[in-house]
Amino acid sequence: MKRLTLPLSDEQLAELNAGDSVLLSGVVYTARDCAHKRIFEYLDEGKALPFPLEGSVIYYAGPCPAPEGKACGSCGPTTSARMNSFAPRLLDLGLGGMIGKGEMSDEVVAALVRNGKVYFAAIGGAGAIYGNAIKKSECVAFPDLLSEAVHRLEIEDYPLVVAVDSRGNSVYQK
Amino acid sequence: MREIDTKEISDCVYRLAARAGLALTPSCRAALSRAEAQETGAAKFALSTLLENERVAQSENMPVCQDTGMCVILLEIGQDVRLTGAPLAEAVNDGVRRAYRDGNFRKSICDPLTRVNTADNTPAHLHTEITEGDRVRVACLPKGFGSENMSKLYMLTPAQGRAGIVEAIVNTVREAGSRPCPPVYVGVGIGGCFDSCAFLAKKALTREVGSVNPREDVASIEKEALEKINALAIGAQGFGGKVTAIGVSCEIAPTHIAGLPVAVNIQCHCVRCEKEEL
Numbered sequence: 001m002k003r004l005t006l007p008l009s010d011e012q013l014a015e016l017n018a019g020d021s022v023l024l025s026g027v028v029y030t031a032r033d034c035a036h037k038r039i040f041e042y043l044d045e046g047k048a049l050p051f052p053l054e055g056s057v058i059y060y061a062g063p064c065p066a067p068e069g070k071a072c073g074s075c076g077p078t079t080s081a082r083m084n085s086f087a088p089r090l091l092d093l094g095l096g097g098m099i100g101k102g103e104m105s106d107e108v109v110a111a112l113v114r115n116g117k118v119y120f121a122a123i124g125g126a127g128a129i130y131g132n133a134i135k136k137s138e139c140v141a142f143p144d145l146l147s148e149a150v151h152r153l154e155i156e157d158y159p160l161v162v163a164v165d166s167r168g169n170s171v172y173q174k
Numbered sequence: 175m176r177e178i179d180t181k182e183i184s185d186c187v188y189r190l191a192a193r194a195g196l197a198l199t200p201s202c203r204a205a206l207s208r209a210e211a212q213e214t215g216a217a218k219f220a221l222s223t224l225l226e227n228e229r230v231a232q233s234e235n236m237p238v239c240q241d242t243g244m245c246v247i248l249l250e251i252g253q254d255v256r257l258t259g260a261p262l263a264e265a266v267n268d269g270v271r272r273a274y275r276d277g278n279f280r281k282s283i284c285d286p287l288t289r290v291n292t293a294d295n296t297p298a299h300l301h302t303e304i305t306e307g308d309r310v311r312v313a314c315l316p317k318g319f320g321s322e323n324m325s326k327l328y329m330l331t332p333a334q335g336r337a338g339i340v341e342a343i344v345n346t347v348r349e350a351g352s353r354p355c356p357p358v359y360v361g362v363g364i365g366g367c368f369d370s371c372a373f374l375a376k377k378a379l380t381r382e383v384g385s386v387n388p389r390e391d392v393a394s395i396e397k398e399a400l401e402k403i404n405a406l407a408i409g410a411q412g413f414g415g416k417v418t419a420i421g422v423s424c425e426i427a428p429t430h431i432a433g434l435p436v437a438v439n440i441q442c443h444c445v446r447c448e449k450e451e452l
Contacts, residue, residue: 019413021219034289064240064280073278074231074240079320079353101320102353102412123223123411124320124355125444127240128231146291147240147280159223161216161413171216172352172412 003157007055007096008118016118016162018169023157024120028059028099029140030151032078036086038142043089050141051150053093059122059155060100062147063131072134072153074127077101080119084108091115099160103172113168121163121171133158175256176308180265182452183249183257183310187269187298190314190448191245195237195279198228201383202359202445205420209357209410217415224410224443239444242279243316245270245298246376252307267296282319301373310452313380321358321442324350327372330434336395339364339436343399344406346438347419352412355442359383360403360422363437364392365429375439378423380447387424396422410443420445 004012006026016022029051031039042049060080064073080087080100087098088111097117101124112119122130134153141150164170198206203225210221231238247266251257259265274281274295281295305311328342343362350358363374387393400422409415420443429435 019216021216062240062280062282064237064242065278067235067278070234070236073280074237074242076240078241079323081353101355103351121411121413123220123227125239125442126223126227128234128236128238129223129227131236131240132230132234146293147282148291159219161219161411171414 006057010116013116013118013166016165018162018165018171020162022160022162024160025156025158026154028057028153028155030059030061030063030153032060032062032148033082034145034148035142035150036083040086051152053090053095055094055096057097057099058090058095059153060098063151064127064147066137070131072131072137075131075134076127077122077124080104087111091117103170104164109164109168109170112164112166116166118162118166119164120160122158122160130158176254177256177258178310178452179259180257180262181259183262183312184265184269186312186450186452187247187266187314188273190312190450191270191273191316192277194314194316194446194448195242195277196231196235197446198238199382199445199447202420202443203228205383206443209417209420212417213410213415216413217410220410220413237277237279238446239318240280241282241318241320242274243318244283245295246315246317247298247300248313248315248377248380249300249302250305250311251302252309253304254308255310263297263300266298266300270298271296311449312452313447313449315380315447318442318444321354321440324354324440326438327368328436329368330436332432332434334434338434339395340399340402342436343422343438344402346440347403348406350440351408354440355444356408356412357410357417357420357443359420359441359443359445360399361439361441362422362424363435364424364426366427366435367429368435370427371435372437372439374425374427375437378425379439379441381423383421383445385423387426389426392424392426396424
């Protein structure tokens with residue numbers, strides 16, 4: 001299986017094909033429904049975001065609290081389709097890609113192609129594996145949102161499938 | 175009259191919720207293993223990851239899925255039981271609260287408008303039923319919402335009949351596609367009224383995966399719907415494949431002469447359900 005470390009170069013992104021299994025390491029930021037709403041409020045008001053958007057990968061996830069001795073608790077993906085209305089604008093602003101589960105809209109696929117980025121599917125329900133593969137976790141924004149806050153995660157060898165590649169090919173059946 | 179202190183029920187809810195967060199039901203695990211053996215490619219990769227995930231959950235003492243759910247608690251209380259102590263709902267919520275705190279489970283319950291989190295995963299969805307005898311049966315079904323969001327209620331007409339029921343079940347799964355974490359377990363309520371029909375569907379999910387309704391005509395709906403769902407080829411995680419659902423369980427109740435309510439409650443492949451009798 002292909003091992004990749006974030007950030008991915010344009011060349012690495014171009015080589016990924018829908019359906020490929022990969023092991024991904026590096027830094028990602030968690031954000032789901034409520035965090036996206038706040039991020040959009042920041043953007044609309046012209047305020048600086050509390051984390052770098054350019055080149056970053058967002059993981060659609062809201063983890064469980066960390067047990068003693070662990071960096072993070074169970075942390076699998078949430079349903080990406082709920083972020084359909086947010087993803088295109090963030091990709092156009094330089095977002096490096098997303099990790100989530102399930103198909104996303106045609107508008108999101110078009111934005112991935114336009115920006116040469118990739119959407120990875122984590123295996124929904126495999127929260128223990130993904131939580132256990134987080135080496136460091138730090139809340140960087142919106143702590144009042146609890147599990148929905150933005151966390152900076154250092155992940156190691158996340159088992160993922162390329163869900164939509166940079167040419168718009170999708171692993172999902174239409 | 176047998177007296178039971180609600181503290182006993184609270185402690186029971188605690189045990190069940192704590193166990194449920196860390197393990198799939200044996201019938202779900204077996205169904206996923208069978209599916210893994212049948213699939214190839216990305217779907218096989220997804221299923222083998224899920225089977226490995228449960229082993230990691232057990233060894234690392236971490237929830238199998240980070241969506242530790244809304245806690246659905248079903249209580250069947252024998253009418254020869256007299257409950258003493260704290261009010262029942264309070265006792266049940268206390269059990270949930272302690273289990274989610276001690277187990278490092280995610281707290282996922284919030285106000286629907288303000289979205290402010292209650293921070294302890296309460297209130298649980300408590301359903302009580304008065305039955306015969308002097309026992310209390312407790313079932314705990316932590317329900318994730320990726321799949322709950324894909325559930326549907328249909329008010330069919332009597333003319334739509336059996337074919338309409340099967341169509342409603344299959345269409346719900348088709349429209350859900352990859353979003354509810356397939357392969358799914360499908361709970362179906364047939365009959366009753368608007369609200370009791372939805373409850374039948376939820377109750378169907380507390381049955382073992384692969385169990386069969388004792389009524390032959392209902393069992394035949396379960397069988398036909400499952401075959402048609404698997405012909406959709408959505409597969410594990412929507413990656414395509416032979417197994418889109420690991421089971422369809424239907425529960426039935428009498429309805430009105432003018433109606434045919436059908437509720438389809440989708441459960442993801444992470445079937446967590448624990449039961450105990452007091």
